[in-house]
Amino acid sequence: MAGLVIEREVLIEAPAEVVWRTITQPDQITQWFADRVELELAPGGHGYMGFGDQGGPVVVEVVEPPTRFSFRWNHPDGEEPAVGNSMLVEFTLTPEGDERTRLRVTETGHELRAWPDAEKQRYADEHQGGWADFLDRLATLLAKRPRG
Amino acid sequence: MTGQADDELWSAIGDPSRRQVLDLLVSHGEVSASWLAGRVPFSRQAVSKHLTVLERAGLVSRRKEGREVLYQVQADRLDQATRAMAEIAAQWDRRLAAVKRLAEAAHAADKNRRKREEEPS
Numbered sequence: 001m002a003g004l005v006i007e008r009e010v011l012i013e014a015p016a017e018v019v020w021r022t023i024t025q026p027d028q029i030t031q032w033f034a035d036r037v038e039l040e041l042a043p044g045g046h047g048y049m050g051f052g053d054q055g056g057p058v059v060v061e062v063v064e065p066p067t068r069f070s071f072r073w074n075h076p077d078g079e080e081p082a083v084g085n086s087m088l089v090e091f092t093l094t095p096e097g098d099e100r101t102r103l104r105v106t107e108t109g110h111e112l113r114a115w116p117d118a119e120k121q122r123y124a125d126e127h128q129g130g131w132a133d134f135l136d137r138l139a140t141l142l143a144k145r146p147r148g
Numbered sequence: 149m150t151g152q153a154d155d156e157l158w159s160a161i162g163d164p165s166r167r168q169v170l171d172l173l174v175s176h177g178e179v180s181a182s183w184l185a186g187r188v189p190f191s192r193q194a195v196s197k198h199l200t201v202l203e204r205a206g207l208v209s210r211r212k213e214g215r216e217v218l219y220q221v222q223a224d225r226l227d228q229a230t231r232a233m234a235e236i237a238a239q240w241d242r243r244l245a246a247v248k249r250l251a252e253a254a255h256a257a258d259k260n261r262r263k264r265e266e267e268p269s
Contacts, residue, residue, distance in 0.1 A: 006237050010244040014255035022251040032246035099255070103247060105240055 009104040016093045016101045020066035023091055023103070049073065057081075067093050157229040160205035165190055166198045170221060173208065178220040 012019055022028045026037040029049075036050030045060040059081045062070040068091070075086035087107055094102040161167060168188055173179065181199060185192040199219055202208040206225045211218050 006233060006240060008237060008240040008244055010241075010248050012248045012251050014251040018255045018258065019247065019251045022247050022254065028250060031250055032243050101251075103244060105244065107236070107240070 007104065007106045009102060011096070012101045012103055013099060014101060015099055016066040016095045019093055019101045019103055020069070024063075024065075024069055047071070061088065062090070069093075157205055157207070157225070157232065160201050160207055161229055161233075163198070163201075165194065166202060169195065169198050170202065170207065170226070173219060173221040174223075174226070178211070178218045180216050180218055184219075 022032070024039070024041055026039050029037045029039070034049035034051055034055065036048065036055065039045070039047035039058070039060070041060065041063055043060060043063055045063075047058045047060065049055055049058050056073060056077075057075075058071045058073040060069075060071045062068050070088060070090040072081035072086040072088050075081035079085055090106045090108070092104045092106075094104070096102055161170070165188070169184060172184055172187055176183075181192065181195050184199075185195045188195065199208060199210075203210060203219075207222055207229065208219050209222055211220070
């Protein structure tokens with residue numbers, strides 16, 4: 001599957017424990033993500049995310065309350081999701097004071113995971129929040145180019 | 149959910165070195181691999197490898213001029229890729245905004261409940 005796709009974040013005026021509940025409890029997840037949610041909140045736990053008449057299985061990868069939660073999805077039917085055949089969605093919660101939390105989400109494919117650590121670090125250094133900048137810059141440059 | 153056709157594009161753009169090459173091609177038009185190699189912190193061989201991946205993904209095309217091979221970006225294809233990524237980014241922004249609303253409302257409710265418990269009437 002794909003290489004790095006996306007990295008976004010938001011600053012929330014609530015403690016990490018509250019944000020954690022919002023992103024991990026099925027009755028909360030249905031209010032911001034999928035319509036139908038089944039989730040076994042443990043590493044290796046299986047679940048299902050339904051979006052209308054679409055949807056598919058997910059497999060939980062990391063559960064470290066209240067700072068890290070990740071799952072894999074978008075893997076081919078009948079296969080176990082693993083590095084190389086699925087997308088990894090990772091949530092990182094960073095407390096900033098008692099009542100404020102920075103929530104970051106990254107959605108990546110296998111390439112980033114397969115990079116050597118030094119390369120990943122370089123990527124993180126260069127592109128901390130810079131992904132949107134890259135898109136903006138490209139969009140601006142493309143707009144200036146004559147088409148055809 | 150992501151489409152299979154987009155995966156190839158994302159994979160090509162997912163690497164920071166390739167994005168650097170793309171950046172240069174977008175801003176400088178048609179250039180050679182040697183010209184690119186003089187402007188990036190990696191080898192000429194690495195430049196060629198990245199150009200091959202970008203070409204396979206349809207993001208770059210090549211043309212021979214005399215003894216030189218010149219590369220240029222395929223603007224439409226790149227545009228398509230960045231639009232697709234921007235759409236996924238926007239989708240996550242909407243989801244994160246909803247998480248923010250829910251968590252902040254839950255936090256306010258928690259605080260009110262605690263306050264009521266501390267001040268029994």
